[in-house]
Amino acid sequence: MTANTVRHCSSWILPSLLAIILAMMAGCSGKAATARYSTLSVGSSCYAKALPTSGEGGLAWGDTLNMARQKSLSNCIRYAGRSGGTPDTCQVVLAECKN
Template sequence: MTVKNTHSHSTRLLLSLLAVNLAMTAGCASKANTPRYASASIGSACYAKALPTVGEGGLAWGDTLNAARQKSLTNCIRYAGRSGGTPSTCQVVLAECKH
């Protein structure tokens, strides 16, 4: 009989998400902070989306990747709580900067 190890599965998932996040962070860190077009200087360059296990998540924009990640986590916690979800399970699932 095979016993599934959920702890091992969730650890692998968390490590995979962390690896993707670090790869995206490294990509944004090497980008020059000068806009390519005149309209590119308006607004924020990076965005992030955080989702809870249950409930509504949060999407946020920021001048840096870390700012966008923090704002999306804060929004996720707020919206998950309001929608009857699980705010303590919020995790950033997408974060990147515009090219």
């Protein structure tokens, strides 16, 4: 009778454990997604775009207009140098803040 009980228990233990683990994973993944999306709405409000005469430019966000300009200029210099452009000619062509 003991061998019969062990076989009967083992047939439902594995599916039960699998169901519990899947339920826990689903609960955790839902919470992580909520936290990730709530932090996206708290981003920087200013952005700027800098372009060289040739090559790739740079777009950047910042808390202030000046910070966004500096970041975009740095990105422009970096990307223009990598793309075979002219990093020395980078200029900020657009800079504004959201309401």
